[in-house]
Amino acid sequence: MTWTTAASDPNASGARRAGERAELRRGLEAVLMVVDQPATEYDLARAFDRSVQEITDTLEELSREYTEQGRGFDLRHVAEGWRFYTRPEHADIVEHFLKEGQEVRLTQAALETLAVVAYRQPVSRGRVSAVRGVNCDGVMRTLVLRGLVEETGQDPESGALLFGTTNYFLDRLGLRGLDELPDLAPFLPDDIEGIDDTGERTT
Structure with a gap:
């Protein structure tokens, strides 16, 4: 057998x-x-x-x-x-959806993420996630699609994409420039510089 x-x-x-x-x-x-x-x-x-x-x-x-x-x-x-x-082939419907979504109120998570970008720009997604303590990839994509945040380049050391706010962001807030933003920077973590572009602490 x-x-x-x-x-x-x-x-x-x-x-x-x-x-x-x-x-x-x-x-x-x-x-x-x-x-x-x-x-x-x-x-x-x-x-x-x-x-x-x-x-x-x-x-x-x-x-x-x-x-x-x-x-x-x-x-x-x-x-x-x-x-x-x-x-x-789906570009038209996607564009229509995004335009319709411009008037939709931002969620609390989106507002917090937008604040981090506004005060720490240019900043990578990894650093934004590190400041908020949660993964912000989805929220960042939403802000980019709504025209409030845009890619501004790449970090020369890590190669990570960097993001900043747009002119549309300033227009929606009625600001002439970023120097007119309310003084909220002191409320953001000071040790963000000790976090690399993947969101990991380096020190």
């Missing part, structure tokens, strides 16, 4: 590989949903402890599937990295 162990059973081995691949796909989707700049295959491979080729193959597979399924978003390889984007 021949006994077949899980280690030697090709079906079990195949199922395990399929499960690992499915988990990798889900993990990549989760990470790419929150990145504020394209993620490189190398960085993703290091984070998931997988080969660069496996990461590349999986990302290309996901991108093809989203296109074949007619999803409203696209996974693209740009600027040496991967990131989710809205498909161009």
Whole structure:
């Protein structure tokens, strides 16, 4: 009689590989949903402890599937990295939605985040999140889409995107310049300079 162990059973081995691949796909989707700049295959491979080729193959597979399924978003390889984007054919409805949303009152979280950007600009998302003590990626995207905050460049050391307020922000507040902002800076943490652009404390 021949006994077949899980280690030697090709079906079990195949199922395990399929499960690992499915988990990798889900993990990549989760990470790419929150990145504020394209993620490189190398960085993703290091984070998931997988080969660069496996990461590349999986990302290309996901991108093809989203296109074949007619999803409203696209996974693209740009600027040496991967990131989710809205498909161009939906630009009109997205623009209409955002314009309609201009008059919607900001949430408390959005107001707090906007205050941090206004008083600490130029500032990265990581530092904004560190000041508030919670992840602010989603709120920052909302402020950018509403035209209150915009990208102002990149940190020369970390490469993180930096953000500042817009002229529309000044217009909404009836200000001629940032020097007319109320003196709220003393109420913001002074030790933000000890936090790097990922939100981690450096000292």
